Amino acid sequence: MLILLPPSESKATRGRGAPARPHTLSFPALAPARAQVAAALARASARPDAAAVLGVGPGVAAEVARNLRLQEAPALPARDLYTGVLYDALDLASLDLASARRATRRLVVVSALYGAVRPTDRLAPYRLSMGVSLPGPGPLASFWRPHLGPVLEAAAGLGLVVDCRSSTYAAAWAPGEALAPRWVQVRVPGATHMAKHTRGLVARALCRTPADPRRVQDLPALLGQEFDVALHEPARRGRSWILDVVAR
DSSP: OEEEEOOOSSBOOOSSSOBOOGGGSSOGGGHHHHHHHHHHHHHHHTSTTHHHHHTOOGGGHHHHHGGGGTTTSBOEEHHHHBOSHHHHHHOGGGSOHHHHHHHHHHEEEEETTTEEEOTTOEEOOOOOOTTOEETTTEEHHHHHHHHHHHHHHHHHTTSOEEEOOOHHHHTTOOOOTTTGGGEEEEEOSSOSTHHHHHHHHHHHHHHHOOOOOSSGGGHHHHHTTTEEEEEEOOSSTTSOEEEEEEEO
């Protein structure tokens, strides 16, 4: 099972520690694309109009400045770097050992800077959204799409793709026609601020279960003890299933 997550806008930082080592990250095939985006991000962040280029307000100038220190900033595991509502609900630190191991295997965060990472990958704090058109690479969702396709399809193998990403990050990769029958997007009806929280709870529940279903139709029974769920068939060939989920 592959559980896709968005990153968080907010990032934790660390005062001391070793910097990120790009060659140690998961999905090494993404290394050239990561280097290209990192170099473009550093150039954009050094510009006087960096905030406008990155689509952020002046209040996050300190976060933008971190983009100039990607090679030397103390790195954190992705499980600690990403914070906020979804990651609070996911609460990886409180998982038992077996569930934590499943989380490492099953969870993938889709990132505007790193492409795709696992929870244990050590990353530098950064500020960059997938919705940005970065001078050089251009619109990042379009840039990452051909790079993410091969690595994420290989990571999915014969399992399900449970998609908890926001629309901004979902634009960076959609499973091809062969994988689409095993692709399900988690939707929270009447989406509010609770949508991120609920998706975090779903991801946590799927890390806690040793079950590894191969059919989307098996998910409602698997999640039904903790959530009210409704599964909807794809609107057409090549599109995802939709799993409506409401936390009890």
